Amino acid sequence: MDFTARRLSLKEALIAAAERTIASRGLAGLRARELAADAGCAVGAIYNVFADLDDLVLAVNGRTLAALEQALAGAAAKTPDPQERTDLALDSLVRSATAYLDFAAADTLRWRALFDHRLPAGKALPDWYLADQVKLFAYIEQPLRALQPDLAPEERALLARSLFSAVHGLVSLGLEEKLGAVPLGKLREQVALVTRAMARGLFDR
Amino acid sequence: MDFTARRLSLKEALIAAAERTIASRGLAGLRARELAADAGCAVGAIYNVFADLDDLVLAVNGRTLAALEQALAGAAAKTPDPQERTDLALDSLVRSATAYLDFAAADTLRWRALFDHRLPAGKALPDWYLADQVKLFAYIEQPLRALQPDLAPEERALLARSLFSAVHGLVSLGLEEKLGAVPLGKLREQVALVTRAMARGLFDR
DNA sequence: TGTACATCAGTGAACGCGCGTTCACTGATGTAC
DNA sequence: TGTACATCAGTGAACGCGCGTTCACTGATGTAC
Numbered sequence A, B: 001m002d003f004t005a006r007r008l009s010l011k012e013a014l015i016a017a018a019e020r021t022i023a024s025r026g027l028a029g030l031r032a033r034e035l036a037a038d039a040g041c042a043v044g045a046i047y048n049v050f051a052d053l054d055d056l057v058l059a060v061n062g063r064t065l066a067a068l069e070q071a072l073a074g075a076a077a078k079t080p081d082p083q084e085r086t087d088l089a090l091d092s093l094v095r096s097a098t099a100y101l102d103f104a105a106a107d108t109l110r111w112r113a114l115f116d117h118r119l120p121a122g123k124a125l126p127d128w129y130l131a132d133q134v135k136l137f138a139y140i141e142q143p144l145r146a147l148q149p150d151l152a153p154e155e156r157a158l159l160a161r162s163l164f165s166a167v168h169g170l171v172s173l174g175l176e177e178k179l180g181a182v183p184l185g186k187l188r189e190q191v192a193l194v195t196r197a198m199a200r201g202l203f204d205r
Numbered sequence C, D: 001t002g003t004a005c006a007t008c009a010g011t012g013a014a015c016g017c018g019c020g021t022t023c024a025c026t027g028a029t030g031t032a033c
Helices: A003-025 A032-039 A043-049 A053-077 A086-106 A108-116 A127-147 A153-175 A184-203 B003-025 B032-039 B043-049 B053-077 B086-106 B108-116 B127-147 B153-175 B184-203
Strands: none
Touching: A003 A032, A003 A043, A003 A053, A003 A108, A032 A043, A053 A086, A053 A108, A053 A127, A086 A108, A086 A127, A086 A153, A086 A184, A127 A153, A127 A184, A153 A184, A153 B153, A153 B184, A184 B153, A184 B184, B003 B032, B003 B043, B003 B053, B003 B108, B032 B043, B053 B086, B053 B108, B053 B127, B086 B108, B086 B127, B086 B153, B086 B184, B127 B153, B127 B184, B153 B184
C-alpha cells in the first residue's frame, strides 16, 4: 500500500468513526482523542488528513447529504413522473416531505448535525458542500415546475426553499421534545397534511 | 435596603446583563466572569441568586417569551376580532406569522437563544416556563377556532403546533445564511404567502 | 540484489486556553437586650 | 440610644475539568545508485 492509499484509508476510517460517534452521541459528543482511538491512529494523525475537526465534520455531513439524497430519490421512484398531472405533483411533494421526516427520524443525531454544525466566523462552507445542498432542492423544484410551469426560475427556487423550510420546521420541532412529545405516526400525518395544504393553497386555484 | 430587596436588585442586574450579552453576542458568548463584571458583582454572587447559569438563561428566555407575547398581542390588536369571518381569521394568522418573523429579525440573537439553549440531560424545563410557552399558542388557536369551530381541542392544539413549526422553519432558516441570504422583505412575502396557503389549503374548502 | 539516504505518515506528551463552580473568608446589615 | 452578636450577601482565588491543536521525534516506505 503506497502513501496515498494509506492516507485515503485513514481518511475513510476517520470519517467512519466520526459518523458512528455523531450517530450515537451527537455532534457535541465528538472528541479528537476518542476519534483517534476509534479510528486506530494517534491524535496527531487526524491533522495529516484534515485541516481540523470542522473539516472532518463537513466530510461526515457531506455523506449525510448524500444519504438524504438517496432517501429522496427512493421516495421519488415510487411515484409516476409528475410532469403533467397536478394531483401527482402534489403527491410527489408530500412523499418528499414524509421521506425527509422518516430520514430525520431514523437517524436523528446524524441529521441534526447538518444543522447544528457551525463554522467559526470567517470560514465559509466549501463549494462542493453547497453544491450537494443545491442538488437536494431539485426534488422540490421538479414538482413545482409541473404545478406552475411559467413561474420564473428564481421565484421557483425561492418557493422551493420556503417549502423546504416549512417542512424542516415541522420535522425539527416535531422530533425535539421541547413543545411536548408527538408520536412519529401523528407527526407524519401532520407533515403530510400541512405539505398538501401548502401546495394546494399555493397552486390549486 | 433589606436583604430581600438587595437580592432582587442583584437578580435584576444579572438578568439585564445576561440579556445584553445574549442580544449582542449570542447565547454562546455568555461567560460567568464577564457577566459578574457587567452586573457589578463577584462571580460567586451569581450563585447566591441562581442555581447555575442555566437557571439565569431560563430567566432571560422567560423575558424573551414575554416580549414575544407583547409583539403578537400588538399584531392581534390591529385586526378586528376574527371570531366570525373566515377571511379575517386568515388575516389574523398571517399577521401573527409576520409578527413572529419581525420579532425574530429585530432581535435575532435573543430570539435564537430560545431554541439554542438546552438543559443538561435529566433537568426538565420549569413549569412556569412551559406555561409561558403554552400561552403563545393561544394566538394561533384562536383564529383556528374561528376557521373550524368543531375541531376537537387536541386536534386544534396539534394543528396550531404544526402551523407554528412551519412558520418557525421559514423564519429560522430564512434568518440564517446557510441556504443563501434572503432580504427581509422577500422573506416577509414568503412567510405571508406560505402561511396563507397553509391556512387556505387546510380550511378553505 | 543490496545499501544508503530521503521522505513523510504516524506518535502522543505537552501546550495553551477557556470555563463553570466552589468555598473559606470578609464585612455590611439586622436583631436582641 | 448603645453594644454585642448573628446572619447572610458578597468576594475572588483556586479547583477541576475538558479540549483542540502542535511539534519534536520515530520509523516505515520508497528511491537512487
